[in-house]
Amino acid sequence: MTEFVLVAGAWLGSWAWDEVVPELRAAGHGTHPLTLSGLADRQGVPAGQQTHVQDIVDEVVGHDLRDVVLVGHSYSGIPTGQAAERIGDRLARVVFVDSNVPADGESFVSGWPDGRAMVEASIAKNGGFWAPLTTADCDGQGLTGEQIARIVGGSTPHPGATLTEPAVLAHPLGELPATYIKCLLDGAEPSDDVAALLTGERWRLVTMDTGHWPMFSQPRELARILLDAAG
Numbered sequence: 356m357t358e359f360v361l362v363a364g365a366w367l368g369s370w371a372w373d374e375v376v377p378e379l380r381a382a383g384h385g386t387h388p389l390t391l392s393g394l395a396d397r398q399g400v401p402a403g404q405q406t407h408v409q410d411i412v413d414e415v416v417g418h419d420l421r422d423v424v425l426v427g428h429s430y431s432g433i434p435t436g437q438a439a440e441r442i443g444d445r446l447a448r449v450v451f452v453d454s455n456v457p458a459d460g461e462s463f464v465s466g467w468p469d470g471r472a473m474v475e476a477s478i479a480k481n482g483g484f485w486a487p488l489t490t491a492d493c494d495g496q497g498l499t500g501e502q503i504a505r506i507v508g509g510s511t512p513h514p515g516a517t518l519t520e521p522a523v524l525a526h527p528l529g530e531l532p533a534t535y536i537k538c539l540l541d542g543a544e545p546s547d548d549v550a551a552l553l554t555g556e557r558w559r560l561v562t563m564d565t566g567h568w569p570m571f572s573q574p575r576e577l578a579r580i581l582l583d584a585a586g
Contacts, residue, residue, distance in 0.1 A: 357447060357585040358385040358420040362411060363570070364429025364454070365518075366487050366510035368395020371428075375570050378578030384585070389414050391431070393514035404434060404462070404520035411438035421445055424585045428452040429567065430518070433463055437522055439531050449531055450584050452577070453538040453567050456549055457522035464518050466548070474518060484512035496566025497540050497573070506568060529555040534584040536577075540566035 359379050363371035369388035376386045391410050393402035411434055415423055423445050427435025432454025439449040455466055464471045477486045487510035493503040529552050537545050539562055545553065552558050561580050563569050569577045 356384055356422065358387065358415075358418075358423045359426060359581060359585070360411065360414055360420070360423060361386065361388045361426045362391065362428065362431040362435050363388075364431050365485060365513045366394065367428075367506075368397070368509070368511070370395065370509055371506075371568075371570055374574035375578045375581070378575055379581065382582055384582075385420070387414055387418070387420070391434070391517075393517070394511055395509070398511055402514040403516040404518075404522065407431070407434035407517055408437045408441070408523075411435060412441050415442045415445055422447045424448050424450060424581065426450045426452060426581060427454050428570065429454050430463055430513070433457045433466075433522055434517075436528055436531070437524060439533075440524065440526055440528075446531070448534060448584055450534045450536065450581060451549075452536045452569065453541055453563075454535075456528060456552065457524055458528070458548065459524040460521050462519050462521050465521075478515035478518070481512060483515045485515055485518060487512055493566075493568070495540060496568060497564075498566060498568065498571060502568075502571045506571060528552060529557060531557065533558045534580075535560050536569070536580060537562050538567055538569055539564050 361372045368390035372388040379386045390397050391407045392400040425435050425439050432451040436457040464474050488507050553560050565572045
């Protein structure tokens with residue numbers, strides 16, 4: 356039995372996986388949707404990036420999980436990638452869902468130069484938090500009006516320190532067994548850093564004909580891809 360630890364991206368919590376979890380459980384696997392510190396039902400908990408890494412490690416080690424598939428979406432690919440190397444032989448695979456990936460010594464904002472000023476301005480203006488998603492942010496991503504309302508309605512301010520603190524990796528990320536899911540409505544090609552990792556023997560690419568939030572727009576298809584990755 357595979358144990359899936361599911362970590363949604365910025366502004367979101369464990370609730371984002373509500374339509375994916377039943378599909379994984381129906382296939383006989385364990386599911387652990389995770390809310391990171393400072394978000395959703397854990398608002399008010401102080402958090403930096405290493406806090407989020409530790410949240411994921413604690414979920415795995417605290418429940419003594421084995422044969423673990425770590426799933427990181429969007430921003431959460433950064434802490435998930437770091438946690439993947441820290442859980443050692445508990446890891447079966449890491450799956451990055453249209454996500455950023457960590458680079459040692461680099462932060463979320465340093466890996467996103469075009470948007471860095473925008474993110475940092477939002478953090479400064481909003482008391483140390485990245486302002487939540489708006490309806491306009493979700494346009495063109497294959498979502499229904501109802502799905503957009505769910506995402507925007509459930510979004511909470513994202514702790515700014517998690518976006519500006521650097522990642523810490525002991526080994527090259529390409530050494531991890533990994534699947535990268537590229538959502539084509541959010542850009543036809545992976546970023547340059549991901550493309551470089553995909554040239555290695557341990558990484559493989561899967562594409563989805565949907566937008567950046569496939570757990571809402573295509574939850575069954577996403578679950579199928581996760582099951583394939585675990586297999």
